[in-house]
Structure formats: structure tokens, C-alpha cells
Amino acid sequence: MSKLKLASYWGAACGGCDVAILDIHEKIVDLSNAADIVFWPIAVDFKYSDLEAYEDGYIDVCLFHGAVRNSENEHIAKLLRQKSKVMVAFGSCAISGGIPGLANFKKKDDIFARAYFDSPSTQNKEKVLPVPVLQMPEGEIDIPEFYKDVKCLADVVDVEYYMPGCPPTSEQIWNVVLAIVTGQLPPAGSFVGCEDRALCNTCKRTKTDKKIKKFVRPHEIIVDPDLCLLEQGLVCMGPVTRAGCGNQCTGANTPCSGCYGPLSGVVDMGAKYISALASVVDADSPEEADKIISEVLDPAGTFYRYGLPGSLLRRAK
Amino acid sequence: MKKITIDPITRLEGHGKINIFLNDSGAVENVYFAIPELRGFEKFCEGRPADQVPQIVSRICGV
Numbered sequence: 001m002s003k004l005k006l007a008s009y010w011g012a013a014c015g016g017c018d019v020a021i022l023d024i025h026e027k028i029v030d031l032s033n034a035a036d037i038v039f040w041p042i043a044v045d046f047k048y049s050d051l052e053a054y055e056d057g058y059i060d061v062c063l064f065h066g067a068v069r070n071s072e073n074e075h076i077a078k079l080l081r082q083k084s085k086v087m088v089a090f091g092s093c094a095i096s097g098g099i100p101g102l103a104n105f106k107k108k109d110d111i112f113a114r115a116y117f118d119s120p121s122t123q124n125k126e127k128v129l130p131v132p133v134l135q136m137p138e139g140e141i142d143i144p145e146f147y148k149d150v151k152c153l154a155d156v157v158d159v160e161y162y163m164p165g166c167p168p169t170s171e172q173i174w175n176v177v178l179a180i181v182t183g184q185l186p187p188a189g190s191f192v193g194c195e196d197r198a199l200c201n202t203c204k205r206t207k208t209d210k211k212i213k214k215f216v217r218p219h220e221i222i223v224d225p226d227l228c229l230l231e232q233g234l235v236c237m238g239p240v241t242r243a244g245c246g247n248q249c250t251g252a253n254t255p256c257s258g259c260y261g262p263l264s265g266v267v268d269m270g271a272k273y274i275s276a277l278a279s280v281v282d283a284d285s286p287e288e289a290d291k292i293i294s295e296v297l298d299p300a301g302t303f304y305r306y307g308l309p310g311s312l313l314r315r316a317k
Numbered sequence: 318m319k320k321i322t323i324d325p326i327t328r329l330e331g332h333g334k335i336n337i338f339l340n341d342s343g344a345v346e347n348v349y350f351a352i353p354e355l356r357g358f359e360k361f362c363e364g365r366p367a368d369q370v371p372q373i374v375s376r377i378c379g380v
Contacts, residue, residue, distance in 0.1 A: 012356050015330040016379020042380070045327045072332070072353050099376040102361040111357035119359050130355070138318050138338035138346050143353045167379065218368050257372060297366040305373075 004035035004060045011073035012100040013066030017091040018042040020167035024174050034181045059084040061180050067093040067100045068151040072144035081157040092166040092259050094153040096310030101150045104308045104315035108148050150309045160188040166259035166306055168193050194244030196264050202243040203250050211282035215295040223253040235296055240272045259306050268312040270303035330380035
């Protein structure tokens with residue numbers, strides 16, 4: 001049997017997913033015994049021209065991380081789709097926009113103005129903005145078009161599997177690699193490298209009746225290391241977030257920020273969390289409920305931290 | 318003028334490409350380094366609670 005061929009690529013990403021893959025440490029040697037890496041910009045030196053030269057379907061599995069922020073991200077996503085038998089949306093950005101998806105709270109022109117005119121470290125008296133094609137004395141140079149909105153990978157290509165996390169844990173990545181190598185991937189359309197139950201189910205903290213009178217910010221309390229963080233008034237996304245991360249944040253006295261995304265069947269994570277909050281707020285009147293809920297700062301940015309482009313909202317007006 | 322494009326540049330964090338222009342005698346006339354990536358952290362961190370910003374900006378670079 002010929003060796004498997006794997007590719008890994010980033011769209012609008014931070015490289016954290018790549019490093020999470022590399023964090024399988026010496027097992028990368030086992031991986032290289034079972035599979036050849038034929039495209040992976042952060043780790044090996046293949047060019048887009050190499051990718052273009054592969055036959056269609058040449059790559060067995062492509063792990064695509066990063067959101068679709070610009071025309072290059074979309075072009076390479078489509079090229080990789082054409083060259084790959086199986087496409088995995090790897091990490092929060094590819095699945096639902098991730099942290100770069102927070103840009104959908106802002107407008108393209110305002111992002112450009114802040115980045116290229118107004119930021120304190122920028123000197124740009126001529127008000128130069130990036131343009132897709134620029135004519136220089138020696139010839140033409142080009143950069144991708146910055147889209148109006150951040151998109152998810154599945155908005156531009158068909159996707160077989162979804163692997164959540166920001167980033168997915170190395171343990172889960174290794175489990176998925178084993179499933180790929182041994183041909184034991186679940187049916188297409190599945191989420192892999194995670195569980196189909198809420199993070200609260202894997203959280204060892206003591207849970208009692210949730211009756212929240214006041215929401216607090218992390219610096220306002222000394223966190224009880226054994227008690228449910230939500231019951232202590234911290235905005236913890238655990239009730240609506242998919243388990244599988246090993247409770248790294250809640251285990252470190254830090255509320256879950258929701259990076260593994262919503263459970264199967266949940267259309268909109270923010271709406272689901274608003275529903276969850278409504279059931280735990282202990283108010284005697286609508287006015288008191290309003291007061292308690294108003295203590296949650298930046299609800300949209302918190303509830304859609306990793307998934308605004310993949311939500312029903314998709315973007316702010 | 319001949320153009321050699323190295324795209325993408327690899328084994329680093331981030332996206333980049335290099336355009337090298339050669340003159341008629343084959344010597345390098347000019348080189349342009351392009352960063353084809355902007356996500357806009359400068360803008361979308363605005364309005365986020367200060368205690369959340371470290372978690373957000375740690376995703377500028379995860380390497």
C-alpha cells in the first residue's frame with residue numbers, strides 16, 4: 001500500500017493549530033512512517049506551484065485551519081479541495097471563523113483605517129492603502145483582496161470533517177491521526193477529536209443549584225478552586241460548549257471561553273448561551289433580571305468569541 | 318524584465334511572498350516582499366473587556 005499523503009494549510013490563522021500538530025512531539029516520526037506530508041507551509045518547503053502540479057485527489061487528507069479572510073485563502077481552499085480526497089475543517093477558525101471572525105463586528109473600511117492610518121505606531125501621511133494589484137517600475141506585483149466579511153471554510157468548499165478547538169489539543173490530534181492512518185474515520189459530516197456532550201459534563205467542579213445574583217469579572221473575586229465557575233458569577237461558556245479539550249481552562253480557574261464551539265444540533269451558540277443564562281439568573285422581578293444580565297460585559301463578543309461568521313448573525317450590521 | 322515569485326515563503330509563522338525582478342543581464346533589479354495577510358486585531362479588540370484581550374491577542378501568533 002502506498003503511503004498516505006497529508007496536507008496542512010492555514011488561511012487567516014495564527015499558526016497555533018500547526019504548533020498543536022507539532023506538539024505530538026516524537027510521534028511526528030511515527031506519522032512520517034505512515035504518511036508523507038506533501039504540503040505544509042509552516043513546516044516543509046512546498047510552493048503553491050507544487051500544489052497546482054498535483055493530480056486531482058492526490059492528497060488523501062487535508063487539514064485546513066484558519067478562516068477565509070481574503071481571496072488567497074479562498075483560492076487555496078478551493079485548490080486544496082480539488083487536490084484532496086478528504087477535507088478537514090481544523091480548529092475554530094476554519095469551522096466558524098474563530099478569533100479572526102471577531103472582525104465581522106467591524107467594517108472593512110474601519111479595519112483599514114485603524115490598521116493603516118490611526119494606529120499609534122503607523123506613519124502613513126500619504127494615506128496609502130493596500131491594493132490588490134500594484135504597478136511598480138519593474139513590473140506588476142499583487143496581494144489578495146481583503147474581503148468585506150470573514151467566512152468559514154464550509155462557506156467556500158465542501159468539508160468532510162470538523163475538528164474543533166483553539167487549537168485542538170495534541171492528544172485529540174493524535175487520536176484523529178490514528179483514525180486517519182487506520183482508516184477508521186467516522187461518516188463524513190462528523191465532528192472528530194471531541195465529545196458530543198457539554199464541557200460541564202467533564203468538569204470536576206462541584207455543581208449545585210445555579211442561582212446567580214451577580215456576574216463578576218475575573219479580577220473581582222478570588223476563585224474557589226472546587227466550585228462551578230458559573231455559580232461563582234463568572235461567565236463560563238461550559239454549559240453550551242462541546243467537551244474534548246480536557247478542561248484546560250476551567251482546570252486553571254479560568255472560565256471556558258467556548259473555543260470547542262457548540263454541541264451538535266445547536267444552530268447558534270450565542271442564542272443557546274442566552275437561553276442558558278436565563279435559566280440560572282436568580283431574579284425576583286424583570287428589572288432585577290435586567291440589572292443582573294447587564295453586568296455581563298460585551299455579551300456578543302463573549303458568546304460569539306470563536307464563531308460569529310458561523311452563527312446566525314454572521315456579522316454585525 | 319523577468320519575474321521570479323517565491324510563494325509562499327515557508328517554515329515561518331505567517332503568510333508572505335517574494336517577487337524578484339531580474340534585468341536583461343540576469344542580475345537582480347529589485348525585490349518586493351509582500352505580506353498578503355491582515356486580520357485586523359487593531360480594530361476588533363476595540364470594545365472587548367480588558368481582561369479578555371490577553372486571550373484574544375494570544376491568537377495573533379500561536380507559534
